[in-house]
Every structure is written in C-alpha cells, then in structure tokens.
Amino acid sequence: MRVRAARQRPAIALGAGAALGLLAGLGALAGCARPAPPPRAVVVVDLDTLRADRLGVYGNPRPTSPHLDAFARGATRFDAAFAQAPYTLPSQVSIVTSLYPHSHGVVREKDRMGQQATTLAEAFRAAGWRTAAFVDGGYVSAPFGFDQGFETFVDFQRAGVGASEAKIAAWLAERRDEPFLLFVHTYDTHTPYAPPEPFRSRFAAMVPAPSPGFEPTSEALEAIRASQWTPPLRRLAPRDLDYALALYDGEIAFVDAWFGRLMRQLEETGLAGRAVVAVISDHGEEFQEHGSLLHEKLYATVTRVPWLIRTPGGVAGQVVSEPVETVDLMPTLLELAGVPLPPGLEGRSLAETVRRGATPGPRPGLAHSPFWGEQRALVEGDLHLVLTLDRARIELYDHRADPLEQVDLAGARPREAERLVRAMRARVAALPGRSVASSVSGLPPEVEATLRALGYLR
DSSP: OOEEEOOOOOOOOOOHHHHHHHHHHHHHHTTOSSOOOOOOEEEEEEETTOOGGGSGGGTOOSSSOHHHHHHHHTSEEEEEEEOSSSSHHHHHHHHHHOOOHHHHOOOSTTEEEOTTSOOHHHHHHHTTOEEEEEEOBTTBSGGGTTTTTOSEEEEOTTOOHHHHHHHHHHHHHHHTTSOEEEEEEEOTTSSSOOOOTTHHHHHHTTSOOOSTTOOOOHHHHHHHHHTTTSSSOOOOOHHHHHHHHHHHHHHHHHHHHHHHHHHHHHHHTTOGGGEEEEEEOSOOOEESTTSOEESOSOSHHHHEEEEEEEOTTOOOSEEEOSOEEGGGHHHHHHHHHTOOOOTTOOSOOOHHHHHHOOOOOOOOEEEEESSSSSEEEEEETTEEEEEEGGGTEEEEEETTTOTTOOSOOTTTOHHHHHHHHHHHHHHHHHSOOOOOEEEOOOOOHHHHHHHHHTTSOO
C-alpha cells in the first residue's frame, strides 16, 4: 500500500485555514453525506529551489516550516515527488505545460517556451477562470513564455514575496467572488542565502561562525561549483557549508512565515473552504553530497521536491509514497477544478488520490539535464537510476533507504540497473518527440540582471 496516514507528531496549534482543511479531510474519510462544493479557486505556490528534506514535515529537525507543516496535516503530502530537470527553466516549463523536457525542448539558457504548448493558465482561462501570476522573474518571466494565459502577470524581478505580498492580497480581495487561478513564484530560497531578520540571526546561531569574510552569495558558491571544470577543485570548509545550509534554512523559514499569512488571508476572505491550494518546487539544492553545490545534477537531493496539495473535501493528512512527478501537477489541478484537460499532456492526474486516497499506480518518472555530461534519470519504486551519457556511467540508488544517495548499487545489482536502462529507453521512445521550444533573441536588461544575480549567467 503506497498511501498511508501521516505519522503521529506532537500536537501543535493549527492555523484556522489548516484546521478547516483537516476537518474537511476527516469528513471525507468518514463518508460525509454532503459532498464538498466544487473548487472555485486554485492557488499554486511555487517555491523555487526548495529541497524537500529541509521542511519539517519531510524530516528537517530545524524549525524551518511550522506553517507549511500545519498545512500538510490538512492536505496530501507526496513523499517522493520528482522534478523533471535540475534547474529552473526546463523544470518550470514542465510544471506549467505537463510536458517532459524531452518533449518541450526547453533545456538550455536561451530556449523559450513556444506558443504551441498549452499552459496551465491557458487551460483555466479557456474555461472562463480569471488568471493571475505574481513571479520573481529571471527564467520565470515573459521573455521565456511564462506569461502565456495570464491576464494579470506581475514580475517582481527577484524582489521576493516581501514585495509581492500586498499586491497579491489586493488581487485576492478583488477576485474573491470569481473563479480564479493564482500562481505565485519566488526565488527567496535561491542563492544568495541572505534571509532577513530575525531569521538570519536565529538560524546562524545554530551553527559555528563561518570563516572570516565568507557569505553564501551566488558568486561564492558558483565559483566552487565551477571548479569541477577549472582545477584546482575547491570545496567549502565544513563550518562554511554548515553556515550556508543554516542560512538556506533561514530563507525557508522566512517564506514559511509569508505562507502562513497567505493562508490566513484565504481564511479571512472566505476562500479557504473553496480553494485548491498546492505548494511545489521546481528543484532542490546540493550541499556537497555529490561533490558540488547548487543545482545541476539529477540526484535526489536536487530532483526530489516537496509537493503538498489540499482540496475541499479531500483526504487530510495522507502521505503518498509512490513516486510522482511535477508534470502531474497540471492535470491534477485541472481535474480537481472540473476544467477540461487539453490534449497531449504527459503527466497524469492524481485527483482521485487527493480527493479519496486512491493509490497511484506505479509509473516510472523521467528527468533530463544538459549539464554534468548530459544526464538522464528514471525513478521507479524505491530505485533511482542516474545515467551520465558522455561518460557511459550508470548509477543506481535506493532513494528511500539512502535519501542522500551515497551508496551506488549499480555494481551490486547489475540486472536491475540494466532493466531500468531499458525502461528509460522505452519511456523516452513512447514520447511524441515534438519540441515546442523557440529561441530568445535578446533579453531585457532587468531580466538579464536577475539571471546574473541568481548565478545563471556569467
């Protein structure tokens, strides 16, 4: 059985929105005679670069996410959600189109999502829903096609949720009586790790002081990552690595506090009881588990992401351990909202899992990276296969027993590795092979500046 109730944890006070979600879920489990009304609002919170195991509900002992943890107790938590790529541009395109990188073709820094793809926003707008996005720019911006389908598209150019909060609140207040899709994206958990107070001091105090002058800026961490290719090879000293991770956790705590305020607003405006709310990320972050930093490889530290989702009348507090993918978000949201699914989606709907606890059937998941020697990955059950094409290297991990993927099983289990290689080839061969990518001919200065600040352009 791959769907289970969440493990018992010490009771803590739930916010009003989380408590309503919990009660709704318990009613569904008890076979409540009065079905929940169909959702009339969908809120997607897309937290860029949020690694799953840094949330409390996914096992982090630090207090990074009390509000997200409370939300999870009234929602469905996918414990093994895998992204389709290890960095923002291709992974976010997969999230909003339900297409694999093999199909959408948006994999390199000057690729752009083409008009042929039907986006999540376009599907909702075609059904008569209002659509709005408040984003942090960079790759999630209009030059890369992310405005497709949004009647309101506001780019805060890496200013974060602190800058967007008031405008999001005003938009919600104006649209409370209409069906709507709200998409919120932030880079707050991306480098540089520089959380505002009191989060910086609170989390920095949990570790020893770093080396004099060290700060986890995009430039400092990128220089260490790039040393893989330009010797001598560099590594962060243990205390600097601990400090960087502590400030990353501080960024998560800052975003978690904002998320708590957003949930409170949904409750106060009467939207909590009729809204589907999904929290997801496009990729995680490496902290030298595989010899590097940031995000470019397909190991689970980067591709296993959080995915929490709550729907009116849905099952509360369930944990789904069967692997799922971020391409599954779009069809799941559309089915939960009663919006027709456009043809050609490559993800699968998990609406029945969220509504009624149905166990998702097994399905191998795919990921693609143009970096680190062209990598491909496949996840099936407990096993995670990582191929590095230019080195003809095959790695195999048990992502559940070994979540940091430190023990390569390929030598000990060659038949399973070979079987998964065949399964990967079959999955890729079954994809249509079309590409909806086009090229970005030039970037506005503000978009280029954001990408440079995030470490994507040098």
